[in-house]
Amino acid sequence: MIIELDNVTTLYDGANVPTITNINLKVKRGDFIGVIGPNAVGKTTLLETINGVLKASRGTVKVFGKDASIDGSEIRKKVGYLPQDVSFDEESPFLVRDVVLMGRYGAMGILKSPKQCDYELVFNALSRIGIMHLADRPVGKLSGGELQKVMFARTVAKTPKVMLLDEPFNNLDMGAREELVEILSKIHKDMNLTTLMIIHEIDYLSKINVCNRVVLMRNGTIAEDTTPTKILKSKTLVESFRRDH
Amino acid sequence: MFLPPFLLWGLAGAVLAGISLGLLSVFVTQMKLSSLSFTMSHAAFAGAALGMLINLDDLVFAMAFALIVAAVLGPLADKAKLHVDVVIGALFPLTIALAFLFISFNADALKGGGMLSLIWGSILALTPFKVVLLAVLSIVLGVVVFLFYKEFSALLMNRKLAEYSGIKTWIFYDSILFLTGAAVALSLRLLGGVLIFVLMVTPAAIASQFSYDLKKIMIVAPAVGAIFCLIGFYASYIIDWPVGCTIAIISTLFFLISVFISPKRRKKFSG
Ligand SMILES: Nc1ncnc2c1ncn2[C@@H]1O[C@H](COP(=O)(O)OP(=O)(O)O)[C@@H](O)[C@H]1O
Numbered sequence: 478m479i480i481e482l483d484n485v486t487t488l489y490d491g492a493n494v495p496t497i498t499n500i501n502l503k504v505k506r507g508d509f510i511g512v513i514g515p516n517a518v519g520k521t522t523l524l525e526t527i528n529g530v531l532k533a534s535r536g537t538v539k540v541f542g543k544d545a546s547i548d549g550s551e552i553r554k555k556v557g558y559l560p561q562d563v564s565f566d567e568e569s570p571f572l573v574r575d576v577v578l579m580g581r582y583g584a585m586g587i588l589k590s591p592k593q594c595d596y597e598l599v600f601n602a603l604s605r606i607g608i609m610h611l612a613d614r615p616v617g618k619l620s621g622g623e624l625q626k627v628m629f630a631r632t633v634a635k636t637p638k639v640m641l642l643d644e645p646f647n648n649l650d651m652g653a654r655e656e657l658v659e660i661l662s663k664i665h666k667d668m669n670l671t672t673l674m675i676i677h678e679i680d681y682l683s684k685i686n687v688c689n690r691v692v693l694m695r696n697g698t699i700a701e702d703t704t705p706t707k708i709l710k711s712k713t714l715v716e717s718f719r720r721d722h
Numbered sequence: 723m724f725l726p727p728f729l730l731w732g733l734a735g736a737v738l739a740g741i742s743l744g745l746l747s748v749f750v751t752q753m754k755l756s757s758l759s760f761t762m763s764h765a766a767f768a769g770a771a772l773g774m775l776i777n778l779d780d781l782v783f784a785m786a787f788a789l790i791v792a793a794v795l796g797p798l799a800d801k802a803k804l805h806v807d808v809v810i811g812a813l814f815p816l817t818i819a820l821a822f823l824f825i826s827f828n829a830d831a832l833k834g835g836g837m838l839s840l841i842w843g844s845i846l847a848l849t850p851f852k853v854v855l856l857a858v859l860s861i862v863l864g865v866v867v868f869l870f871y872k873e874f875s876a877l878l879m880n881r882k883l884a885e886y887s888g889i890k891t892w893i894f895y896d897s898i899l900f901l902t903g904a905a906v907a908l909s910l911r912l913l914g915g916v917l918i919f920v921l922m923v924t925p926a927a928i929a930s931q932f933s934y935d936l937k938k939i940m941i942v943a944p945a946v947g948a949i950f951c952l953i954g955f956y957a958s959y960i961i962d963w964p965v966g967c968t969i970a971i972i973s974t975l976f977f978l979i980s981v982f983i984s985p986k987r988r989k990k991f992s993g
């Protein structure tokens with residue numbers, strides 16, 4: 478198992494009810510899991526518990542066999558996490574190429590400076606996602622969609638073993654979404670990845686056929702862990718999801 | 723050049739203070755630590771006043787007060803658990819009140835002695851020992867930033883993203899807070915407790931008017947800080963104004979000019 482959550486409960490500091498409760502999840506190498514659920518159900522919390530940014534209050538989280546509450550930063554070196562909202566000051570003194578390169582900094586390790594191959598991975602990622610023309614633009618001056626693609630390039634350039642994508646289609650129009658889905662499924666296969674992707678709208682599931690598994694969340698728990706076809710066939714599930722929305 | 727020899731230590735100290743605070747100003751502005759360092763410098767001010775009142779070393783007290791503020795406010799500012807501005811707003815009057823209280827308790831203050839220069843600085847305040855310490859600090863700061871430039875630049879860009887990439891950011895964040903506290907405490911007597919803050923923001927603010935390149939900003943800001951301190955020091959000697967005031971006035975003047983001639987702003991006007 479690449480990722481293993483055993484009875485995991487996560488509470489934010491100062492909160493008195495847990496945000497996610499008793500989560501059990503086993504993820505095999507090569508899985509592409511769609512995580513679906515209404516707003517505030519705990520999807521982002523789940524991803525951040527997996528990469529160890531948030532410590533599980535109960536239960537254990539293991540990624541690559543390491544305990545996320547102890548070896549969080551070691552785990553994060555091999556996890557490409559695309560967060561939900563990122564923003565930069567308009568005057569931020571960083572160019573797009575810097576931002577993409579910096580995704581690799583943790584994995585490169587202390588006292589090592591970027592090498593030729595690091596720069597090549599950056600430009601490969603930029604060209605794969607079709608944003609080579611943005612390389613020398615200040616990151617604070619991008620549109621929402623452009624920034625979303627830059628953050629995705631950052632995730633890819635890191636050459637992770639696991640990808641955690643939090644609503645990657647945010648800020649993208651229909652055309653760009655379809656393009657991204659293609660790139661995503663290709664990258665997932667080419668790079669031998671294990672991917673968890675949060676999707677906000679259930680209807681979107683039918684349009685993308687990249688997931689081999691779907692996890693449906695409700696009230697901080699996993700309500701269903703099944704395949705996309707089963708979910709879409711079950712009218713009651715789709716309807717109940719729409720009601721929650 | 724035309725300074726009497728006994729002022730040369732002070733001059734060297736001023737340049738070193740300009741370099742170290744100038745470099746730190748890049749961190750302070752990019753990491754949104756300006757309210758934190760504002761409180762820190764006034765706490766150091768109160769600490770130094772207390773040290774002088776009880777006739778003990780002002781440097782030790784200034785350093786202790788600055789680091790206590792860093793230790794208490796650092797984690798709050800970091801996690802944004804409560805509005806930092808609120809905490810700062812509550813603490814700023816307290817630190818200033820304490821500083822003034824300690825000054826007023828001190829009988830020497832009334833004679834216009836060393837105590838008042840604590841507010842606005844003095845070109846005579848830096849002992850050779852402090853200048854040597856400032857030199858050590860500047861070197862340590864330069865070496866640390868150079869060796870860990872990769873990690874620091876990631877931290878400056880966005881702490882959360884740096885953490886996601888697998889960097890243990892707290893080590894770098896805390897060392898910046900610590901070095902800032904030390905630099906403030908060491909240059910406090912030269913620049914004055916109220917005016918030192920100008921060097922913790924303005925050099926980086928000026929440097930970033932001209933570049934989107936962090937490396938260049940990190941070279942220009944300390945140079946700018948050093949130049950301001952150099953000019954301010956001479957001006958203070960010649961026209962006999964408090965050195966904190968001359969440096970603050972020069973810094974602000976240059977900041978206004980830089981905003982006016984900044985290529986970034988020009989681009990904006992022409993669309
Ligand atoms: N830093 C935080 N501190 C306290 N509560 C939080 C924090 N972040 C999120 N929450 C709460 O946890 C719940 C789940 O949030 P989240 O995981 O972001 O949901 P989702 O990604 O499914 O929309 C929400 O009610 C949210 O308000």
Ligand SMILES: [Mg+2]
Binds near residue numbers: 520521
């Ligand atoms: Mg979310």
